[in-house]
Amino acid sequence: MMSQSMTRPHRTPGEAPAVREPAHVPVAHVVRGGMIEGIHHGSVVVLAADGSVAFQAGDIEVACYPRSALKPLQAVGLLRAGLPPLDDELLALVAASHSGEERHLAGARRILAAAELAEDDLRNVPDLPYDPAVRDEWIRRGLAPSRLAQNCSGKHAAMLLTARTRGWRLDDYLDPGHPLQRELAATVEDLTGQRIARVTVDGCGAPLFSVSLHGLTRAAARLATAAPGTDEGRVAEAMRAHPEMVSGSSRDVAHLVRAVPGLLAKDGFEGVQIAALPDGRAVGVKIADGADRARMPVTAAALARCGVDPDVLAPFATAPVLGGGAPVGTLRAVHTTAPQLS
Structure with a gap:
C-alpha cells in the first residue's frame, strides 16, 4: 500500500x-599548550x-555532498514511495548510520x-561494524x-522492501535511474527546495545527491516542525525516540539528542552535521577537511546561537587535546562562530 502523501503536490x-570551490572559513581551533596548533x-x-x-559563516550556498546526513530525507522519500508501515525503532534504523550493535543487525534482519x-539481497558494500569496541569484538570472534x-x-x-512492495526490480535498486531512486531524488529536491546539482555514489554504493548546506538545513527544519502522522x-518522531538506533549507544549524536529536548540530529561522513529543534530553529555544519573531531564542537557552538x-x-563544546596521555589543550569552535561558548 502506497503512502497517502504520494498523491499530494510537492x-x-x-x-x-x-558547483565550485567552496569559500570555507576557520570554524575550529586546535589549541595545544596555549597556542593554536591547527585550524579546521x-x-x-x-x-x-x-x-x-540568523547566522552564517563560510559558504552555505555552494553544492556539497551531505553524505549520511541525507538519510532522514531519504527515509521520508521511502515512505512517500510506499515503504510499508514500520515501528518507530525500525524507522529510525532506516535513517541510520548505525554502529553495528546487535540491535542494529537484528532490526535490519526484521x-x-x-x-x-535475506542479507545476500543487499547491495551495500560489506564492512565491519562502525563502533570501535563492537568492531574489535567482531574481529575477536573471527x-x-x-x-x-x-x-x-x-x-x-x-x-529493498519498498521496491518489492511497488513491484520494482530488486537487483538494480541502486541504479540512479531506478524508479525508487528517482522517487528519492524528487523528495530531496522537495524538502531542500532546490534542484540536485550532481549525483554520485556514496560509500555504501547508493546514489548520493548534492545540495547546499543551506538547503540541507532547511530540510532538517521541515522534518523537525512537521505535523504528527x-x-x-x-521520521522525525522515530529519530527523536530512538537516537541510539540512528547512531549507536556510544555515539555523540545520540548523547546530544538525549541532552537537548526535542532535537532532531543526524551526522554524515566528511564532517557534516544537521540538527533542528521543534520550533524550526536549525543548524548545518560542514567541516572542509572532513575531520570528525571538529564536527561536534562546531555544532554545539551553532546550537548555542539557536539559544540552547x-x-x-x-560536554559537546570542546574536545581534549592530549600530550603524554593527559589533556594539554582543547579543540573548540572559533570565537567568531561561537561567542557564547568561547
Missing part, C-alpha cells in the same frame, strides 16, 4: 546550487524559527524479513565484513 524546487575550516548556517538565516529477503554490519544496512533493507513527522543552554552543550 513544491517546485528552485535552482541547483553552484568549514561552513556553518543557523536558521531562525521563521526559516531566515526489515528484510518483511520483504521475504567474523568477516558483512553487508548487514555495514552502517547503512537499515536504509538498504528499506529500499505526516511522513516527515513520522550552553550548560547543556558544555
Whole structure:
C-alpha cells in the first residue's frame, strides 16, 4: 500500500546550487599548550524559527555532498514511495548510520524479513561494524565484513522492501535511474527546495545527491516542525525516540539528542552535521577537511546561537587535546562562530 502523501503536490524546487570551490572559513581551533596548533575550516548556517538565516559563516550556498546526513530525507522519500508501515525503532534504523550493535543487525534482519529477503539481497558494500569496541569484538570472534554490519544496512533493507512492495526490480535498486531512486531524488529536491546539482555514489554504493548546506538545513527544519502522522513527522518522531538506533549507544549524536529536548540530529561522513529543534530553529555544519573531531564542537557552538543552554552543550563544546596521555589543550569552535561558548 502506497503512502497517502504520494498523491499530494510537492513544491517546485528552485535552482541547483553552484558547483565550485567552496569559500570555507576557520570554524575550529586546535589549541595545544596555549597556542593554536591547527585550524579546521568549514561552513556553518543557523536558521531562525521563521526559516531566515540568523547566522552564517563560510559558504552555505555552494553544492556539497551531505553524505549520511541525507538519510532522514531519504527515509521520508521511502515512505512517500510506499515503504510499508514500520515501528518507530525500525524507522529510525532506516535513517541510520548505525554502529553495528546487535540491535542494529537484528532490526535490519526484521526489515528484510518483511520483504521475504535475506542479507545476500543487499547491495551495500560489506564492512565491519562502525563502533570501535563492537568492531574489535567482531574481529575477536573471527567474523568477516558483512553487508548487514555495514552502517547503512537499515536504509538498504528499506529500499529493498519498498521496491518489492511497488513491484520494482530488486537487483538494480541502486541504479540512479531506478524508479525508487528517482522517487528519492524528487523528495530531496522537495524538502531542500532546490534542484540536485550532481549525483554520485556514496560509500555504501547508493546514489548520493548534492545540495547546499543551506538547503540541507532547511530540510532538517521541515522534518523537525512537521505535523504528527505526516511522513516527515513520522521520521522525525522515530529519530527523536530512538537516537541510539540512528547512531549507536556510544555515539555523540545520540548523547546530544538525549541532552537537548526535542532535537532532531543526524551526522554524515566528511564532517557534516544537521540538527533542528521543534520550533524550526536549525543548524548545518560542514567541516572542509572532513575531520570528525571538529564536527561536534562546531555544532554545539551553532546550537548555542539557536539559544540552547550552553550548560547543556558544555560536554559537546570542546574536545581534549592530549600530550603524554593527559589533556594539554582543547579543540573548540572559533570565537567568531561561537561567542557564547568561547
